[in-house]
Structures are given as structure tokens and as C-alpha cells.
Amino acid sequence: MTRPPASRRYDASSRRAQAQATRERIVRVATRLFLAHGYAATSMGQIAAEAGVSTPTVFAAYRGKVNLLKQAIDTAIVGDTAAVALNDRPAMRDVHDAPTSTEALRRYAAVIVDVAARAYPIYAVAHAAADADPQIAALVADLDQQRLTGATHIATTVADRLGNTDPRHVAYLRDTIWTLNSPLLYGLLVHQRGWTVHAYRDWIATALIALTTPTPTVKV
Known part of the structure; x- marks a missing residue:
């Protein structure tokens, strides 16, 4: 007794898995080429050839090079393609579940460093290309906005633990966190000044706690 429907379901599942594997391979190759040659000097044709697919396949999957760079950055930030x-x-979630503001910030410092260690190299590629490419400039602005949104979530949690949810206080916390969680800051101290990742993590934790625990005296 044959079961064509089951066979079709299997074939569809297999095709989806193959397509996803191809997309992930394209992103890995694009990331490597962007890091090696920069954004402008890397072509979609080069990415396709290195990935073992046709150029139309790359365009069909990502619709353009800027989208590939965005996916490369997104993947670096979270560590996978999920x-x-x-x-x-x-x-x-562990950060937001912390019982005190100090513990939340210590946990968040570890997240900052974990993300920056993966994302800084490709993040720096985007920043280097932004001045010459309006699309990349828009991508960088969007990344900054995403970081600001994330900083707002952390600021809200910290303000709650501190018992001071005044909007001006939350805004101060948000902007402080947003500044300190930039991958570019990681690049300055770890890549340019030679700090160890461990030293950077301790410094970020200390800075976050010192700068966000007191009530701000600045107007925001």
C-alpha cells in the first residue's frame, strides 16, 4: 500500500531543510568575505561562487547584499540562525529575573561581552561602509535603534529594582546602558588596546553599576 501524501510531506520537509542549509552556508561565506575584503569589495557573485550556488540563488534568498550583511550581523548578535x-x-530572561539592580547589571555585563565578542568584527564592517553607502548607513541606524530598544528593556528592569521608575531616571539609565553596550566600545578596548575579554567584562560590570545606581544629576 502506497502513501503518496506522506511521501510528499517528507519531500517538502527535506526541501525546506536543504533550503535552510543553503541559506546558512551563504551567510557563513558572506560573513567570511565581508571580514576579509570589506563590504564594498565583496560581490554577490563572489559569495555565490564560494557558497557553491548560483548568483540568482543568493539574490532569491536575500534580495541584495545589504540584506546579507544584516543577516550576518543578526546571526553574530544572537549566535545562531534561529x-x-x-x-x-x-x-x-536571566537578567530580567535578577533580584537586585546590581545582580541584573552583572548578568547583563556578561551578555554584552558575549554578544560583542561575536558581533564586533562584522559590526565594524558595517560601520566602515556606512559613510559611502546610504543603505548601510540606514542599516547602522537601525542597529543603533535596536540597541536602544534593548537598553530600554534593561533600564526598565533596573529602575524597577531600584524603586525609581521616574521616566527621566529610566531615560538616563537607557542612554547609559545604550552607550556601554555598543560593540564598538568592545573593539576599542579589546581589539585596539589589547584588553582581555575577562578584564573587559569586569570593567563593563563596574561601569554599569557605578553609572546607573546613583540618581542622575544630569537632565535628559
């Missing part, structure tokens, strides 16, 4: 935002992942 469609789960950073704020919805266990490490961030």
Missing part, C-alpha cells in the same frame, strides 16, 4: 530575538533568549 528566529528568536536576543531579549527572548534565556540569558536575557
Whole structure:
């Protein structure tokens, strides 16, 4: 007795898995080429050839090079290709579950460093290309806005633990966290100044706690 429907379901599942594997391979290759040659000097044809697919296949999957760069950055930020935002992942839930502001910030410092260690190289590629390419400039602006949204979530949690949810206080916390969680700051101290990742993590934790615990005296 044959079961064509089951066979079709199997074939569809297999095709989806193959398509996903191809997309992931394209992103890995694109990331490597962007890091090696920069954004402008890397063509879709080069990415296709290195990935073992046709150029139309790359365009069909990502619709353009800027989308490939965005996917490369998104993948670096979260560490995989699963469609789960950073704020919805266990490490961030652990931050929000912390009993005190100090503990929340210590946990968040570890997340900052974990993300920056993966994302800084490709993040720097985007920033280097932004001045010459309006699409990349828009992508960088969007990344900054995403970080600001994430910083707002953390600021809200910290303000709650501190017992001070005044909007001006939350805004101060948000902007402080947004500044300190930039991958570019990681690049300055770890890549340019030679700090160890461990030293950077301790410094970020200390800075976050010192700058966000007192009531701000600045107007925001």
C-alpha cells in the first residue's frame, strides 16, 4: 500500500531543510568575505561562487547584499540562525529575573561581552561602509535603534529594582546602558588596546553599576 501524501510531506520537509542549509552556508561565506575584503569589495557573485550556488540563488534568498550583511550581523548578535530575538533568549530572561539592580547589571555585563565578542568584527564592517553607502548607513541606524530598544528593556528592569521608575531616571539609565553596550566600545578596548575579554567584562560590570545606581544629576 502506497502513501503518496506522506511521501510528499517528507519531500517538502527535506526541501525546506536543504533550503535552510543553503541559506546558512551563504551567510557563513558572506560573513567570511565581508571580514576579509570589506563590504564594498565583496560581490554577490563572489559569495555565490564560494557558497557553491548560483548568483540568482543568493539574490532569491536575500534580495541584495545589504540584506546579507544584516543577516550576518543578526546571526553574530544572537549566535545562531534561529528566529528568536536576543531579549527572548534565556540569558536575557536571566537578567530580567535578577533580584537586585546590581545582580541584573552583572548578568547583563556578561551578555554584552558575549554578544560583542561575536558581533564586533562584522559590526565594524558595517560601520566602515556606512559613510559611502546610504543603505548601510540606514542599516547602522537601525542597529543603533535596536540597541536602544534593548537598553530600554534593561533600564526598565533596573529602575524597577531600584524603586525609581521616574521616566527621566529610566531615560538616563537607557542612554547609559545604550552607550556601554555598543560593540564598538568592545573593539576599542579589546581589539585596539589589547584588553582581555575577562578584564573587559569586569570593567563593563563596574561601569554599569557605578553609572546607573546613583540618581542622575544630569537632565535628559
